Amino acid sequence: VVVASCTPRTHEPLFKRTTKEAGVNPYLLEFVSIREQVSWVHMKEPEIATEKAKDLVKMGVAKAALLEEGQEIRLPVKTDCLIIGGGMAGMNAALSVADQGFNAFIVEKEPELGGILNQVCFISHDNHKRPAAKVVQAKVEQVRSHPHIKVFIDTQIETVDGYIGNYKVTLKSNGDESRQNMDISTIIVSTGMQEIEPEGQFEYGSDSRVITQLQLDNRLRNKQLGDVKNVVMVSCVNSKNESRGCCNIGCHTSVKNAIALKHLYKNASVHILYRDMSLIKEEGTAQQLAKRLGVKFLRFPEDRYPEVRKENGDLKVNVYDLLVGKEFELSSDLIVLTTAFKGNDSVEQVKGLLKVSTNPDGLFQESHVKLGPLEFATDGISLAGCAKAPMTLKESSEAGIGAAMKASIPMQKGYIETEGIVADIDLTDCSQCGLCSKRCPYSAIKVDAEENPDVIKALCKGCGLCAADCPSECISIVHYSDEQVFAQVEAALEEGAEEKIIAFVCHWCALGGVDMAGVSRLQYPSNARLIRVMCSARVSMKMMQRPFELGAAGVLVAGCEFPTCHYIEGNYAAEKRLKRAQKKLVKAGYDPEKLWNVWCSAADGPKFANTMRTMIKDLKLE
Numbered sequence: 260v261v262v263a264s265c266t267p268r269t270h271e272p273l274f275k276r277t278t279k280e281a282g283v284n285p286y287l288l289e290f291v292s293i294r295e296q297v298s299w300v301h302m303k304e305p306e307i308a309t310e311k312a313k314d315l316v317k318m319g320v321a322k323a324a325l326l327e328e329g330q331e332i333r334l335p336v337k338t339d340c341l342i343i344g345g346g347m348a349g350m351n352a353a354l355s356v357a358d359q360g361f362n363a364f365i366v367e368k369e370p371e372l373g374g375i376l377n378q379v380c381f382i383s384h385d386n387h388k389r390p391a392a393k394v395v396q397a398k399v400e401q402v403r404s405h406p407h408i409k410v411f412i413d414t415q416i417e418t419v420d421g422y423i424g425n426y427k428v429t430l431k432s433n434g435d436e437s438r439q440n441m442d443i444s445t446i447i448v449s450t451g452m453q454e455i456e457p458e459g460q461f462e463y464g465s466d467s468r469v470i471t472q473l474q475l476d477n478r479l480r481n482k483q484l485g486d487v488k489n490v491v492m493v494s495c496v497n498s499k500n501e502s503r504g505c506c507n508i509g510c511h512t513s514v515k516n517a518i519a520l521k522h523l524y525k526n527a528s529v530h531i532l533y534r535d536m537s538l539i540k541e542e543g544t545a546q547q548l549a550k551r552l553g554v555k556f557l558r559f560p561e562d563r564y565p566e567v568r569k570e571n572g573d574l575k576v577n578v579y580d581l582l583v584g585k586e587f588e589l590s591s592d593l594i595v596l597t598t599a600f601k602g603n604d605s606v607e608q609v610k611g612l613l614k615v616s617t618n619p620d621g622l623f624q625e626s627h628v629k630l631g632p633l634e635f636a637t638d639g640i641s642l643a644g645c646a647k648a649p650m651t652l653k654e655s656s657e658a659g660i661g662a663a664m665k666a667s668i669p670m671q672k673g674y675i676e677t678e679g680i681v682a683d684i685d686l687t688d689c690s691q692c693g694l695c696s697k698r699c700p701y702s703a704i705k706v707d708a709e710e711n712p713d714v715i716k717a718l719c720k721g722c723g724l725c726a727a728d729c730p731s732e733c734i735s736i737v738h739y740s741d742e743q744v745f746a747q748v749e750a751a752l753e754e755g756a757e758e759k760i761i762a763f764v765c766h767w768c769a770l771g772g773v774d775m776a777g778v779s780r781l782q783y784p785s786n787a788r789l790i791r792v793m794c795s796a797r798v799s800m801k802m803m804q805r806p807f808e809l810g811a812a813g814v815l816v817a818g819c820e821f822p823t824c825h826y827i828e829g830n831y832a833a834e835k836r837l838k839r840a841q842k843k844l845v846k847a848g849y850d851p852e853k854l855w856n857v858w859c860s861a862a863d864g865p866k867f868a869n870t871m872r873t874m875i876k877d878l879k880l881e
Contacts, residue, residue, distance in 0.1 A: 261319045263291040263312070266774045267791065268766070286329030286679060286738055291319035292789075295777030300868070301785050311785045314751055318788065321750035322743045329679035329737045332716050336424035336639075336669040338362060341443045343416060343609060346374020347395075347652060348644025348659035349449035350402050355663035356447075357407035361670050364441065365402070365410045366430060368605055372399045372412065374451045375645065380479035382652050384518045384545035392480070394652075411439075415605070419446075419612040422717045423639025423675055445666040448623060448635075449643040449659060450609055452600040455620070457496050461567040461596055468574055469567070469594045472512045479519060484593075487527055490520055491576045491591040493565055494533040498599035503620060507649040509597040510537050514545045514554075516595070521552040530555045530589055532565050532578050558582050567594060600649045613640055614701050616827045623647050624823055627767070627861075633661045636720065636825050637701065638677055641665045680721035680738050680793060682714045688733045695725035695734060700827040722826035723797025727836065732801075739792055741801070748805050751788040756810035758880060760787040762817060763798040767825040769817035771861025776868045783871040786880055787815065794818070795856075796829035800840040803854060804847060813853040813878045817867070820860040830858060853878065 260283060262274050267290035275285035293312040301308035338361040342349045345367030353363040371377065373395040382391050402408050417431040417438065426443040454473050456463070463469045470478075472492075478484040492513050498506040510533065517529045531554060538546060550556070557580045559565055565578040576589040602621030610617055615635045616624045623646050626636045634641050643662035644655040669675040682704070684695070691710040703718035704725060726734040732741065748761055764770050770791060776783070792798060795818025806814050816837060818830040834856070841851035857870045875881055 260288045261291060261316065261323050262288065263293050263316045263319065265294040266292045266296075266770070266777075268770060268774060284328040284330075287323070287326050289319045289323040289326065291315050292774075295774045296789055297785075299777040299780055300783055302780065303782060304785060307785050311788070314788055317753075318747040318750045318790070321746040325740070325743045325746055326738065331676040331679050332681075333674050333676050334422070334424045334717050335674050336672070337442075337444045338670045339364070339441070339443050340445045340447060340663075340666050340670065341366065341426070341428060341441070342447045342449060344374065344449035344451055344605075344644075344646065345369075345372040345402075345410065345412070346449060346451045346644060346655070347376055347398060348451075348646070348650075348655045348662075349374070349447070350398050351656045351659035352447045352449060352641075352643050352663040352666075353402060353408050354405065355660045356667060357405050359667055359671070361407065361667065363405075363408045364443070365408065366414050366416060367410070367412045368415050368433065370413045372402065372410065375453070375473075376652070378473055378480070379476045381476075381515060381519050384515045384548060390480070416609065416612060422715070423637075423669065425717075426639070444670060445639045445641070446613065447641045447643055447659075447662050447666055448609060448613070448615070448646050449662070450605050450623075450646045451603050452622070452645040452649055453603045455497050455599045455601050457596050457598050460496060461493060461565075461594060462569070462574070463596060466569070466574070468592060469596065472509075472516060472595055472597050475516055475593075475595050479516070479523070484523075487520070487524060487593045489589070489591045490517075490527060490529045490593045490595060491565075491589050492517060492529070492531045492595045492597060493576075494531065494597040495535075496596045496598040499534060499561070503599055505537060506597075506599040508651055509599075510535075511545075511651060513595075513597050514538070514549050517554045518545065518549050518552060521549070521554060528555075529553070530557060532557050532559055532576070534559060534561055557587065600645070602646065606646075613637065614827060615640065616822070616824065618822055626825065633658065633665050636827065638675060639666075639669065677717060678721065680736065681716050681719040682721065682723075682725055683735045683737060684712055684714055685733045685735070686711055688731045690731045692730060694728055694730065698728055698832070699725055700829070720793075720826060722794040722829050723792065724794070724826070724829060724832050727797055727799035727802075728832075736793075736797065739797060741799070744790060744792070744802055745805060747790050748802075749809065751790075752806065752809040752811055756806075757812055758786060759811055760813045760815055760874060760878070760880075761806040761811050762787045762789045762815040763792055763795070763802065764789050764817045765795045765819060765825075765829075766791055766793050768819035768823070768861045769795070769857070769859045769867070772817075772859035772863045772867040775862055775864030777864070779864045781864055781868040783868040784875040784880070786812070786875055787871055794824070794826045794829040795833035796826060796836075798833060798836070800836060800843055803837075803840045804844060804849070807844065807847075807849045807853070812880055813855060813874055815870070815874065816854075816856045817870075818856070818858055820858045820863070823860075834858075 356363040379391040413433045418429040606621040641662035643659040696704040
């Protein structure tokens with residue numbers, strides 16, 4: 260069955276179900292997008308658009324003629340959930356899981372539950388009479404008394420093997436080095452966050468009077484602040500720059516702690532120096548309260564941060580107030596830096612064990628920011644709280660509950676059906692090099708005693724990295740085999756090859772960018788013929804070279820924008836392969852400058868459209 264209509268990202272699942280209901284295997288369906296890729300982006304060229312649509316349908320038919328039946332893989336799922344991290348998100352997740360009658364196991368590497376909240380004095384501006392310690396204590400009592408929750412403190416995860424419904428986990432105690440083995444069905448990651456210490460900035464590290472907001476919270480909590488008279492808070496330290504965006508909770512924290520200081524030290528002078536004040540409605544009320552209490556707010560420009568200097572042992576802060584248009588010099592006996600956050604020191608270990616991805620700050624990356632915000636690409640592993648991004652207590656708690664609901668779905672059903680797009684290995688020509696096993700981002704290929712590779716279908720996500728790298732070409736991907744892809748290439752280039760570009764586009768982000776260009780009605784040249792792959796890592800060097808052999812004007816490989824990738828590190832593998840492919844093209848007598856790539860987010864339609872325009876110009880196809 261070939262359906263030529265809109266993008267497969269929206270309606271392919273519906274047509275797969277309908278195809279199945281009609282008695283046809285759903286893997287014998289091929290979806291062709293002639294709306295987002297043609298009619299919307301070539302509105303002013305109907306004749307050219309029609310010819311392109313014909314090409315795309317012809318490519319779909321060519322592939323469909325080679326499609327083979329596939330099947331979903333059903334896996335049994337029991338009711339044991341492991342929660343990594345015992346902060347507020349982790350505890351709320353555990354309670355939500357346990358309240359449904361499932362078993363929840365919290366593993367916390369610290370000697371007590373509570374996470375970063377154990378370092379905080381007050382949670383919000385209006386609860387200075389109810390310290391964070393009492394909030395944590397109440398939640399810990401709920402967790403400890405629940406019959407379906409078991410807590411392991413001062414413990415770390417040593418090994419994780421298996422897949423959803425069949426995880427084998429080994430725990431190691433930090434104290435006596437004892438170990439415990441567990442059978443787990445689903446996993447929730449809630450490892451939390453920590454401050455990025457601003458070493459060498461604003462005299463931090465060289466003067467004990469310069470501290471961070473979390474350190475201020477600690478001193479307030481332990482009543483170790485001493486007598487302070489002049490406090491200056493500097494916002495947006497290590498955030499809203501070229502490395503990272505807004506830290507999400509800095510403004511909230513600054514205002515909260517400024518109010519706490521004014522309650523404790525009514526006569527103290529408190530200044531908040533900020534770039535932008537990002538507060539929701541309730542927090543805006545807090546800012547007004549802070550002003551009534553005497554807290555002063557000075558806004559500085561992004562290219563003119565405050566300067567801290569010492570003068571006769573005293574700390575001075577020079578700041579230019581953007582709203583007043585005047586420079587101020589502030590005396591201070593305490594400077595508090597509102598700095599950004601990163602994942603805590605357990606992230607690298609957990610990332611390696613679970614084969615999931617993080618951003619450069621060590622915060623875990625969700626499957627999709629809109630379509631899968633509470634889960635990883637790997638089935639059975641959910642994501643909660645500040646392990647994903649800095650959050651307030653309310654946000655983190657809600658994220659914990661949401662992650663628990665995600666983990667509960669397969670436990671309620673008792674099974675999960677995984678996509679049948681998986682790798683298949685023909686051992687006839689296998690050289691037993693082991694490359695596929697070493698490079699699989701999901702550890703889905705195991706080598707047996709005779710050194711033969713075997714695909715664990717339940718773990719395989721069908722990214723195609725192994726097939727593209729296999730030197731013996733003995734690995735095939737269901738629905739995206741070499742023969743099927745080459746059939747599309749050949750169909751596209753049967754006529755007018757010298758005017759056409761073959762674009763291999765990953766399903767998740769790059770195709771999302773293509774669709775966004777369509778939805779936005781961005782007009783760009785019609786030369787490209789797009790071939791969908793699940794990941795840019797599926798595009799082998801042979802695939803990149805074949806269009807040139809058939810006379811194509813150029814080739815484009817489009818994948819997810821770094822550092823994200825639906826398949827953990829597929830775009831990194833694709834980038835390395837592209838560089839090797841360019842060298843191979845030179846040896847084969849082709850111009851390597853005609854092999855292009857673009858890394859594009861699902862929301863960046865203009866980037867894809869601009870790439871098309873630039874390619875056409877540089878390849879002299881105008």
